[in-house]
Amino acid sequence: MSFWTSHPKARWIAPVAVVAVAAVTPYALSASADSGLAPRSASQLLTDVRSSTVATLSGTIVESADLGLPSLPGIGAGSGSADLQSLVSGSHTLRLWVDGPDRQRLAVVGTNGESDIIRNGRTLWTWSSATKTATKRTLPPRTPESGTAPSTPSGLPTTLPPTPAAAAAQVLKAVGTTTSVTTSSTATVAGRPAYELVLTPKARTTRVAQVRIAIDGVRRVPLRVQVYSTQLTKPAFEIGFTSVDFGRPDARQFAFAPAPGTTVKNGDVPEATSATPEATVPSAASDTVEPTVVGTGWSTVVVAKLPADVLAGLSGKAPASQGNGQVDTLLRLLPAVSGTWGKGHLLSGTLFSAVLTDDGRVAVGAVAPDQLYAALAAK
């Protein structure tokens, strides 16, 4: 007390100290590095992930992206939106419940809304609180071939060699020429010690500085993926659990029944093949010229020619529909660039760049614009 009395100004130390503690604590927590995990090689980790048998989990996932895209009306919805399409920008929270291959629920959390996808057996509900609409779809019966449980969340294709170790070796061999693969055992994700698989492109020209995949130290499932750009110090793209529990979720999570007063729709029954994500990607339009690939590995640039109808829309010759209006808006936002290769508009993102030339060519790659110009000129 006597100290405070003789040094009244010293009392200001107290609030300042609390601010300092609040500012430093998050860094101190994340820097308490030693997770106590024994070192493990990249091939061991890949083997672990492939043979991991986690079938039940529930958790909260935070996704954030800073791709350097211009903010568009419609996709620049930022953090608050619960729209599934809005995930390309800002930061978003998702909640996931998994109980085996047949029961899953994913909720996209917005400030004042929520979108849900609930799968229970062959029934698939989607719910949007913004439109208060529930859509029901009945999935086709599971065929034996596609019956692989999502207990291999790494998303490795099932055509890989049968043993996990062989698969790991094959993956490492495939990426080894372009990428140096290292591991670390100091990460903490969702409060759990985790290994990290660090992929560093060997090419200097790519905008991807590093890809870090955190793998749970005990359960050996991926918990977080971070993609670092050469343009930013923070990850340009990050998706990871902020909390995770490997227990079996309550059956209530998968029991969705639309409430009275909401709109209930019956969705189209997807075709049998669309259970695999590859099949849902629309096949290229028939009049698209086969794209040219320039460069290899991380510095690959794809040069393609747009279909004629899209081009007509871009040049404003076609009747202005809503879609074309959006493209026009986008083009006006993008800076005009020109060179020996021609003229066009440049989209320079943090992880990739794209050039749309006035004669309808598109060049895209995870590289700086200079590489795109070179690829366009070479064509």
Place this chain on the structure above:
Amino acid sequence: MSAVEKATATAVAAEGRTEVGSRHTPSARPPAVSTRLLRSEMRLIMGRRRNQMGMLVLAALPVVLAVAVKLTEPHNRGNDAGDFLSQATSNGLFVPLAALTLEMTLFLPMAIAMLSGDSIAGEANLGTLRYLLTVPVDRTRLLAVKYASLVLGALIGVFIVAIVGAVAGIALFGTGPMLTLSGVRIGFGTAVWRLVLAALFCAAGISALGAVGLFVSTLTEQPMAATVTVMIITIISWILLGVNQLAFLHPWLIVEQWMSFSDLFREPPLWSNLLTGLGQDLGYAIVFWLAAWARFTSKDITS
């Protein structure tokens, strides 16, 4: 009035209160914590006509909201108050939630800004702060009591909105199951408990703003200046929160998680943002109470 209370009596001359302070009598030992000063403070707050009018304004909005929704029931789609207003209107509890969503942006911060402006600067402005400090009340204790009264004020304000809204909503829309943001329904009892939690969460945010107001109130002798400053801080925080390019700043804004009480109306509730919000509120409350303490206990009281 017991002898103990008389012994610690430090009632304060302000706005018609008469000074009845007396010296400690050796025989009657004062209790460790006396609520007398706090009760006197609350009487003062609740007795002011402007505060009573403020409470009426707070209570009016949910009633107006409930009646408006009832009158336009068949087509009450587009709205600004989040998804609560567009609830299938079989459960009246959406009314207090929509009212809280609306009032947390401006009315409730304004209410606590008025109270905090009065708490120190108001007394200084009326010349009663000197008298407060001549009675044997430690300045730290006075500040603690002032802040406790602001917290109580925040609770009263938020619960006026919640209770009036709930009564109006139930009267007009009934007590059916409530539709959550996740699309499934919860029973009325569960919904009531979650409404209470939501109101407590809102009160925590308003109390944190009260600490900011208490600090500003120690800096000036003009209550209006303190009130306006707190409102400016609130409004600037909302504006900054709306700018996506300043995302790095958002975790430091007092209002960042104020609307997170809607996370209670998911199934199951999402706690992470609520806990973050409570942490921010606690941080603001501690820092600004300490700042108020550093200022108030070391400054010369001249009026």
